[in-house]
Amino acid sequence: MTFQPAGAPTKHRSLFWKYFRALFAAVVAPLMIAGAGEAWFGYHDQRARLNELLDAEARLAAVKIHDFIEGIQDQLSWTVQLPWTDNAGDRRMLDAMRLLRQAPAVESLALVDGTGRERLFVSRIGLNRVEAGEDRSATAPVTGARADRVWFGPVTFQNDSEPFMTIAVAGNRAAVGVAVAEVNLKFIWEVVSGIRVGRTGEAFVLDEPGRLVAHPDISLVLRADQAAQAPLQALRAAIQARAPGQAAAGRDITGKTVIAAMAQVPGVDWQVVVKQPIAEAYAPIYAALWRLGFLLVAGGLIAAALASWLSQRMVEPIRVLEDGVARIGAGQFDHRISLPTSDEFERLATRFNEMAGELAVSRERSERIARLKRFLAPQIAELIDRTGDERVLDGRRVEVAVLFCDIRGFTSFSANAEPEEIIDMLREYYDALERVVSAHGATLVNFFGDGVMVLLNAPVPCTDPELRATEMAIDMQANVQKLLVEWRKLHPELGFGIGLAMGPATVGRIGSGGRLNYTAIGNVVNLASRLCSSAADSEILVDLVAAAAIGTRVPLAQKDSRMMKGFDRPVPVFVVDVARGAALN
Template identity: 40%
Template sequence: MKPVDRRSFVHPGHFIRRLGHRLSIKVAAAIVGVAALVLVCAGGMSLWLVLGAQMRTVTALHQLQAATAAERILRFVDELESHLRWLIAPSWSSTNEDDRRIDALRTLRALAPVSTLRLLDPQGQEQLRVSRLGPDVAASGADFGRTDAYRAARRQGRHVGPVYFQDGSEPYVTIHLGGASARQGSVVADVNLKLIWDIVAASHIGEAGRMLLVDDAGRLISHPDISLVLRRADVSALPQVQAALASSPSGDGTSLVAGRDLEGQKILSAHARLPSLGWSVVTELPRAEVLAPVYASIRLSIVALLGGLTAAIVCGVLIARHMIRPIETLTAGAARIGAGALDHRITIAGSDEFAELGERFNEMAGSLQAERATLENKVAQRTQELARANQAKSRFLASASHDLRQPLHALSLFVDELHANPTRERRARLNDKLAEAVDSLNGMFDAILDTSKIEADAIKPALSRFPVAPLCDALRVLFAPAASAKGLELEIGSSGLWIESDALLLQRILQNLMANAIRYTDKGRVALSCSDHDGQLTIAVTDNGPGIPTEMQSDIFGEFFRAPTPGQSGERGLGLGLFIVASFARLLNHTIGLDSAPGRGSTFAIRVPIVSPVAEPLPAGGLQRHASFGQGRHAAVLGDDPAARDAATGLLRSWGFDVREAASPAELESAPVDLLIADADGIAAGGVIATITAIRVLRPALRIVLLTGQTGAIQPREACADIDMLRKPVLPIALRAAVTKAMAGPAGP
C-alpha cells in the first residue's frame, strides 16, 4: 500500500477558511445575498400589495352586495307601504263601507305579497278583513287599539312586527300603518316574505359566497338553504351576525369580519343594517376563496426567487473572476504609492471602471506630488489667518472690556453720590443718569447675547402678520429722547400697510439701525420712511452722518467691525449692531440695502413682504384698559435673593397682581397662585426641572415664567415644555410680554 503524503493533505475546515478570505467568494456571496434580499423584499411587498388589493376588492364587493340587497328590501317594503297608505288617506267618516271594501280588494289584488288586509277605524276596531286564504269579514269588532303594535303605528306611522311562519311554511311579517291624523283609520297587512327571500337567496358573491337576512334577535329570515329558515335557526352566536347586530343602526360595515358559517367553514363577512325594519343583511365568502390569489402569488414568488438566486449565483461567480486581477494590480500600485513612491503609475488594460480607477490613482499620485510642494506654504498661510482671527478677537475683548467699564464706572460714581444725600433736583438727575447707564449696559449685553445666539443657531424666527404703524410709533417713542439730547431732528414716517415678519426680530433690526444713525450723526436729522413697491414695503433709515467709504461697505456688516470716524462724538458701541442686523435679516429672508458716501450720510433699507390685514389692531384705549391686566389674579415670586424678589414683586403689583414672595416651594403650598415667577439660579435642592415638575404635579393649572442666567444648561421636559425661559438680566418689557403670553395661553402643560 502506497503511503499518504501528509504535506499534500488540506483539512476541510482550513480550506473553507481560506475560501472565506478570498475576495471573489465575498463578491459572489454579496451579489447572491443582495439579490436574495431584493427578491425577498420585492416578493414580500408584492404579496402585501396583492393581499391589500384583494382585501379591499372583497370588502368593497361585500359592502356593495349587502347595501344593494338592503336597498332592494327597503324599496320592496316602501312600495308596499305607499300602496297601503292609499287605503287610509281619506278620513274615516268621508268613506262608506262599500267603498272601503272595494278599495281593499283592489289593493289586495294589486299587491301579490299581501295575504290579508285589515282596516281599522280611528278607535282601533276592525271594520273589514279581506284575505287570499279565507273569507272576507266585515265589522268583526276585534279590538286592536290596546295592542303595542297599534299604538306604535299611531305614534310613529309604521310598526313592523316579528317574522313568523304561517302553517310552518313560508315566512310572514305583519305591518301596521297608522293614519297621520285622528280622523284617519289604520291598516294591518300580513306580508309574505317569499319575494324578499328570492332577493337574498338569489344574490351570489364569488363562486361560493352567499347572503343571509336576520332579524334583530339573530334569527334567520332568509338563507339559501330554506330548511334552515323553516327551522327558525338562531345564528346570533356567529361572529359576523354579532358584528352586524352590534353596529350602529345608520352605518354599514366598513371592514370585513372573520368568522365561521353554520358548517364551521372559515369565512369573511360584511353587513348592512335596515334600522327601520330591525333586520340586517350579512354576506359570507369562504376565506380560502378570498386568499386564493395570494396563494397563487406566493407560489409564483417562490419560483421567481429560486430562478433569481440561480441567476445571481452564476453572475456573481463570473463577475468575481473578472474582478480579481485588476483589483490585485490596483492593490499593489496603491501600496507603492502609499509607501511614498509618488512617481509610480498603475497600468490596467481596457476602458472599464477598473482602468478608470487606475487613472484616478495616477492622478491622485500626481496631485500628491504637487500638493507636497505647496503644503508648507498652506500651513503658513493658515497659521497667519488664525493669528489674525485671534488678534481680531483680542481687539474686540479689549474694546468690549473698555466700553463695558465706562457705564459700570459711571454707575459706581452715581451710586456713591446718591449715598451722600444730594438735593432732590440732583437726585432726579442722578436717577436719569443711572437709567442711561443701565440702558447702555443692557444694550451691550443684548448685543453680546444676540451674537452668541446667532453663532449657536439658537434663534428661530416666528413669522406673523401685523401692521407696521405700531412699530413705527414705538420707534418714535424710543428714540425721541436720544435725538433731542443731541439736538437732532427726528422724522418717523409710517404706513397703514400690514407686513409678514417676526415682529421682535424686525424691531431689533430697526432699533439697531436707528441707534447707529443717532450715534454717528452730530447734527442734522435722522429719518425713518416707508414706501411700497411690487408687493414689498421698504423701511429706510437715513442720517446726515459722515457716511461710509465704498471700500468699507462690504465690511461693515461683519462681526466686531467699527468704522473709524475721526472727530465723531459719543460712544461707538461694540461693533456688533450691523452684524446682528445682517444676521436677523438673513434669518427672516429680508433684503438689506445700503446707499452711502463720505460727507453725505447713509441710508439703510430693509424690504419686507406686504400682506393683507388679518385683524383690526388694538386701539389706544384698549391698550390703556389692559395696563393693569393682573387685576384679581394671584402671583408668586420664588427665589433666594430678597432684592431680586422685591424688584419682581413691585413690578407685578404695578400690573395689578396680588403678589406673594417665597424663598422655597414649601411656602406656597396653601397660597392661591395663578402665576409663578421662579428664579432658576435660586433653586438649589433637586434641580430646576425637578422642582418645577413637583410644583406642576400639585398645581397642574399653574402658569410659570422661569428666569435664569445660565446658558444652555436647562433642558425642558414634558412637564414644563410650555414654560417661558427668560435670560437675565431681564427687561421689564420682556417680562411683561412673557407674563401676558402665559396668562393668555391655556393653563398647564
C-alpha cells in the first residue's frame, strides 16, 4: 500500500478545477445562450421598431408639409368663391390683402376671372395692378387649375437661390375664375425645422428632379448647389432601392452616417426624407447590448464565485478524507475523520473511522501473533493465527499422541562432517519432516539437533490421534529413508528411528517474557523419547496404549518387553510393520 502524503497539491488542484469548470460551465453556458438569444432578438426587434418609427416620422413629416401647402390652397380657395361682376374691385382687393396677411409665404396673388383675364394682382414687393385685363387663359396655371381645381407648378429658384412655386386654385364654377399665387417655399423652413426625429434627427424635402426644396439649414436650399446636394439625392436613391416602409442607411451632407426613411408628400411630386444619425438611432440597441454584456460579465463573475465556493465545499471534505485516510494508512489508527456534513461524506467518514477501528484491532492481533510466532513453533503460531484465539495454548490435561524421532549415528557424523554439510543435511531433513507433520495435522513442538518432538491432539484436537500418529510415522520413515539412501553413500553409519507413545499429558505454554514454548509434560513424553532411543534404523516403536488404540488398523508386531530408563518394569514394545503399513496407506 502506498500513501499520498497529505496535501499533495497537484491532486487537489485538478479536482478543484474539474468541479469549478463543470459548475461554472453549467451556469455560464445557459447564461450565454440566453444572452446571445436576447441580443439577437433584441437587435432585430429594435431594428424593426426603428424602421417603424422612421417610417411614421416620414409620413408625419409629409403630412406636415402637405398641411403647409394645403393651408395656402385653402386660403386661395376663399378668393374664388363668387363670380366676377364689373365692379367687384374693392372687395376683391380686401380679400387679396387679407390673404397676403394670412399667408406670409404668398409673395403675390393674381385673380383671373371666368374668361381668363387678370382682374387683380397684388404683391408684397411689386406694385399692385387692378383690372389690368391681361389674358392669362392660355397659361399653364390657369388651364391646369381649370382642369384639376388645383395646380402646382414646378419648383423654380429665383435668382438661382430662393425656391418658389406657383399654386393655382380654381373655383367650383368657371365663372368664379382662378387664383394664381407665387409661393415662397423658404417658408416651409418653419415646418421642416420644427420636425425632430429623435434628438438630433432632421427632415428635408426633395422635388422629383432631386432639388432640395426644404432643409433645416436654409442656406443649403438657398445655395441651390446640385453638387452639394448630391449626398441627399444618393440617400433618397438608397431608400427608393429598398422595400416601401424600409429605412436605409447612408451618408448625409456632413458625411455622417444616418438612417433614413422617406414618404411622398401628397399632391406634389416631392418626397420628405427623415434621417437620424445612426449612432443615435442605434443608441438604445448599443445600450441594451452594453447592459446585456455587463449582466453577462456580472453573471459570469457570480457563477465563478459560486462555482469556486461549491467546488471548495466539495473538495474540502474530500481533502479531509484524503488526509484522514493517509494518516490511517500511515498507521495512525487512532485518528478519527471529523466531517459533520450530514451527507454521504459524513457517512464515508464514519466508514473510514470504523475501518480504522477494525484495522487497529486487526493490527493488535497480528502483532500479538507475530510476537507468538517469534517464540512458538510456526505450526502453533499459525494455528493461533488461524483461529485468532490464544486460549488453545492454555494449559490443560489431555490424551495426546507423542512422537519422537532422530537420526541414528548423527553424533559421530556431526563430529567428523563439515558444518556446511551438517546444516545442509539438517535443512533437507527438517523440510521433509515438516511437510509430513503439516500433512497430518500434527504439531511440531520441539526439536533439538537431529531429534524432533511431534504432538497430536494438542493443542489442536483431532480424531484418532494414534492412527494419525502411526501413519505420520510411516510417512516420515518413507521420506527420511529416501534421504538416507543419498547420505549413506558417504556416511553408511546413518539411520532413522521413531518412537510413538500415547497417554495423558499436561500441555500448554511454558516459559515467560521473551522465551515461550508450547510443550507437553508427562510420562507419555518420556516413554516416547525412550522408545525413539531404542528404535533401530527404519524402525517405528509403539507403546502398549497406542498399540491397543490402533488395534488392527495398522499391522503391528509385539516385541520383547524392554527395560527403559525411568521405568520400574519392562515396557511392552510394538513395532510397526512399515512395509505393510505403507501398503495400507
